[in-house]
Amino acid sequence: MQYEFHVPDMTCNHCKMRIENTVSSLEDIDSVNINLDKKLVAVEGDASEKDIRQAIQDSGYSVSNA
Numbered sequence: 001m002q003y004e005f006h007v008p009d010m011t012c013n014h015c016k017m018r019i020e021n022t023v024s025s026l027e028d029i030d031s032v033n034i035n036l037d038k039k040l041v042a043v044e045g046d047a048s049e050k051d052i053r054q055a056i057q058d059s060g061y062s063v064s065n066a
């Protein structure tokens, strides 16, 4: 599965690394690619959309529909 999340509060490399680490630590994640300029988090893996979204929110960022 491929997902894309829009995370408008993601503003710097610190945010990027934080979200990268959080999402990568979930089970069934193949890759996490973050575009800081577009504030997009692209995720590949068998994890559910809901779990990934929740992980991003738990790390302190809101997710809007991409």
Ligand SMILES: [Cu+2]
Binding pocket: 010, 011, 012, 013, 014, 015, 016
């Ligand atoms: Cu930041």
